[in-house]
Amino acid sequence: MRRRPLVFLFLILAGCASAPEQGPAPAPVEPAPPPSVGPRENIAVAGLMESARTDAAAGRLPAAAASLERALRIEPRNPRLWQQLARVRLQQADYTQAESLAARSNSFAGGDAALRAENQRIIDESRAARR
Amino acid sequence: MARRGRILRYFTYALLVAAAALAVYVLELDVRVRNEFEGRRFALPARIYARPLELHAGLRITQADVEAELRELGYKNPGEDGESGWYRKSGSELDIAVRAFIYWDGAEPARRVHAVFDGARVAAVQDGAGKELPLARLEPVPIGGIYPAGNEDRVLVRLSEVPKHLVDELIATEDRKFYTHMGFDPRALVRAAASIATGRLQGGSTITQQLVKNFFLTPERTLRRKFTELVMAILLEAHYGKVEILETYLNEIYLGQDRDRAIHGIGLAAHFYFGKEPKDLSVAESALLVAMVRGPALYDPRRHPDRALERRNLVLRETRDRGSITLEQYTMARSAGLGVSPRPTMGTSPYPAFVQLVHRQLRRDYDEKDLRSEGLRIFTTLDPRAQVAAERALARRIAQYDKERRFGQPGLEGAVVITDPSSGEVQALVGGKDARYRGYNRAIDAARPIGSLLKPAVYLTALSEPSRYTLITPLDDGPFVWKSRGAPDWEPQNYDRKFHGRVPLRVALARSYNAATARLGTEIGVEKVLDTVKKLGVGRELRPFASTLLGAAEMSPLEVAQMYQTIAAGGFRSPLRAIREVTTQEGRPLQRYPLKVEQAFPPEPMVLITAAMQGVVREGTAQGLNAYLPAEIGAAGKTGTTDEQRDAWFAGFTGDRLAVVWLGYDDNRAGRLSGASAALPVWGDIMAALLPQPLELPSAEGVEQVWIDPQNNLRGDSQCAGAVQLPFMQGSAPQERSPCTSVAGAVADTVDTTVKKTKSWWERLFGK
Numbered sequence: 001m002r003r004r005p006l007v008f009l010f011l012i013l014a015g016c017a018s019a020p021e022q023g024p025a026p027a028p029v030e031p032a033p034p035p036s037v038g039p040r041e042n043i044a045v046a047g048l049m050e051s052a053r054t055d056a057a058a059g060r061l062p063a064a065a066a067s068l069e070r071a072l073r074i075e076p077r078n079p080r081l082w083q084q085l086a087r088v089r090l091q092q093a094d095y096t097q098a099e100s101l102a103a104r105s106n107s108f109a110g111g112d113a114a115l116r117a118e119n120q121r122i123i124d125e126s127r128a129a130r131r
Numbered sequence: 132m133a134r135r136g137r138i139l140r141y142f143t144y145a146l147l148v149a150a151a152a153l154a155v156y157v158l159e160l161d162v163r164v165r166n167e168f169e170g171r172r173f174a175l176p177a178r179i180y181a182r183p184l185e186l187h188a189g190l191r192i193t194q195a196d197v198e199a200e201l202r203e204l205g206y207k208n209p210g211e212d213g214e215s216g217w218y219r220k221s222g223s224e225l226d227i228a229v230r231a232f233i234y235w236d237g238a239e240p241a242r243r244v245h246a247v248f249d250g251a252r253v254a255a256v257q258d259g260a261g262k263e264l265p266l267a268r269l270e271p272v273p274i275g276g277i278y279p280a281g282n283e284d285r286v287l288v289r290l291s292e293v294p295k296h297l298v299d300e301l302i303a304t305e306d307r308k309f310y311t312h313m314g315f316d317p318r319a320l321v322r323a324a325a326s327i328a329t330g331r332l333q334g335g336s337t338i339t340q341q342l343v344k345n346f347f348l349t350p351e352r353t354l355r356r357k358f359t360e361l362v363m364a365i366l367l368e369a370h371y372g373k374v375e376i377l378e379t380y381l382n383e384i385y386l387g388q389d390r391d392r393a394i395h396g397i398g399l400a401a402h403f404y405f406g407k408e409p410k411d412l413s414v415a416e417s418a419l420l421v422a423m424v425r426g427p428a429l430y431d432p433r434r435h436p437d438r439a440l441e442r443r444n445l446v447l448r449e450t451r452d453r454g455s456i457t458l459e460q461y462t463m464a465r466s467a468g469l470g471v472s473p474r475p476t477m478g479t480s481p482y483p484a485f486v487q488l489v490h491r492q493l494r495r496d497y498d499e500k501d502l503r504s505e506g507l508r509i510f511t512t513l514d515p516r517a518q519v520a521a522e523r524a525l526a527r528r529i530a531q532y533d534k535e536r537r538f539g540q541p542g543l544e545g546a547v548v549i550t551d552p553s554s555g556e557v558q559a560l561v562g563g564k565d566a567r568y569r570g571y572n573r574a575i576d577a578a579r580p581i582g583s584l585l586k587p588a589v590y591l592t593a594l595s596e597p598s599r600y601t602l603i604t605p606l607d608d609g610p611f612v613w614k615s616r617g618a619p620d621w622e623p624q625n626y627d628r629k630f631h632g633r634v635p636l637r638v639a640l641a642r643s644y645n646a647a648t649a650r651l652g653t654e655i656g657v658e659k660v661l662d663t664v665k666k667l668g669v670g671r672e673l674r675p676f677a678s679t680l681l682g683a684a685e686m687s688p689l690e691v692a693q694m695y696q697t698i699a700a701g702g703f704r705s706p707l708r709a710i711r712e713v714t715t716q717e718g719r720p721l722q723r724y725p726l727k728v729e730q731a732f733p734p735e736p737m738v739l740i741t742a743a744m745q746g747v748v749r750e751g752t753a754q755g756l757n758a759y760l761p762a763e764i765g766a767a768g769k770t771g772t773t774d775e776q777r778d779a780w781f782a783g784f785t786g787d788r789l790a791v792v793w794l795g796y797d798d799n800r801a802g803r804l805s806g807a808s809a810a811l812p813v814w815g816d817i818m819a820a821l822l823p824q825p826l827e828l829p830s831a832e833g834v835e836q837v838w839i840d841p842q843n844n845l846r847g848d849s850q851c852a853g854a855v856q857l858p859f860m861q862g863s864a865p866q867e868r869s870p871c872t873s874v875a876g877a878v879a880d881t882v883d884t885t886v887k888k889t890k891s892w893w894e895r896l897f898g899k
Binding site for chain 1: 187235551727
């Protein structure tokens, strides 16, 4: 008996998810991105990516990886997160993981050629290092 | 004379011998007291935590679910300003006073979090001043521990962390001369002696004696034991200061029972009864703890609030009479309620099956002794929301089935595993219909035939050869006989006892045709299929028999979850994990269990098999799911039913969760179970309760989407009646056009692809 309203709710949600085709304003709290800025990322994810970058630069690699995993729990289909994690593993000389993670990034990269090129670079470097 | 002298001499000897014996006895006790008191370290259980809930704008969760999590954390509603550990609700907003907590990656102070909800999602997260917070962690729910002998649980405190009024109350009630006596109270001793005369051995113990009793002695009540206790108390006092004795006492004292878990020490009791740090206990609250010293069961404030209140007020009165608290403090404390937090009890764990999995994974890296004594903190992947949804759905459905006797006699059992498909984190694990039962864990330990759950591996193997197989390749579902030397002929039947002639590959999987699958599997080779199963992450060796193709192989629900995990993650295998991090009790990081991925399959065949498994739900044996989830979710899955309907399975995934459900009888009785009628409703209930994300097909460069006219399996377009869009590996789609195609259709499809492009542009823009 309680199922009906739930299903209804999903329909609304599913409607929202595909709404952008018809026009902007997917949800009231998500304002349209300013045109000059790159892809709009969830601010939680952006924050975690930033702290991962800082940690990686300072050599705190496990902390960087932890932040990226935290971000991936929020956006598991974000290819940049997978790529950054691949880069951290490369830095840690974990070449098997670096290669796999870069391949995983590719599976979400769509037509982003620059992203794919960087993934390929990580894969090549990992393979070379393993040889 | 001489005789008298001799008697006196013997008497003296006897006295000397007695004195010597006593001295030896005392010395022996002295050694014991010093050794044990000094060597003694309290064994502290490993503490296990769920995943912390991380609030951020955009998170899909209902306000009610966040409140449920806060209640489970023992947060009060409403709460008092100036403290943490409460929340306030106003309409669709929550004000949360988050407690401080030491995470694996550092300490976070107590802080205010303001969350605004919009339908089933978080619209905004702010701090106390209204500034936007990118991410706010709520501390993780404790979900149990790995306990020392006797399931003793405690949280150590230093005397300096205990409020002075608690110590005053304790001394006023239990041992007024504590700071001046030598371990015993002579007057109390006389009273005790008198009571022996009347035959009733009782009390008069000092704090030191109580400690000795709990620490060194068994609870029997004999004169000899009383004497030993007295001597040891004196020795303890001789060797150690009052502060050390008091501190040990405060950590040792037994203060209640939570099912099979024993609550010891003020530190844990403060959390258990009030959800507070000991230093934050009020005069009234600490008086209640002191009141319980005499009889934690008798004065249990949750079960006997009146009795507990009366004794608490007695403690307050005695403390006031001694002048340790002011009249004002006394009046205020006396008028206060008990203030006990409503936190539900959990025993050693509310989720024993999951904790068992955690324990097993830990045992690979840690000594059992260390796990039970070092106070390690274990941060796990459990999602209490998913866990509760799984427990409820399983228990309710089984109760319903048993009542209706739809599947034979009562006594049906089941198990559920839920994971995050992208990371392999185990979010929930239910080991039986009674989720609180700490025993046989079917999710891990029951290996049962998996039936048709193996079919995706057969079809994935086939689809990895695009030159031979596509989703529309016709398969023969005619009668099939497999002959092999030394074994009887194998003639698999279909579930509906019919054969269906030539059917497209995707339909054979969707309708779970056995004859077609057996023929396909033997055509490509059983060994090849078994290799696929291994690459999917199944460690168990399966027998290379043709019957294995139809699921004669046995697996636990957890193993099935691992196999489907790899499919759900687009061919990337991640070992299932229940632990994220381990720290020492002070919070120093010891170990991380990182996310690991390994590409086991190229992306192309994964797109195809996932689409085929979506077909199972859209138009196959799992069509029933459409009553639970809207078609837009695009769930993919597979039903499984074994011989004589002994096992019912459903395994499948949405965009953000994977779940495996098994139902069957422990004695392997034949039921009238089928995957679709018994296991699928459980799966549907669980997913419907968890706001699932739509499943998007993984993308792969070498795959194109083509409209197919199902009438003739030729290339169609969107205007063809009943046409379906299916993925094909580049160059493997049919070239011939179906007669149903039209110019209008071609135009519509061009527009359609533009729309698709726009969508992916939007998707990129929103990072979805």
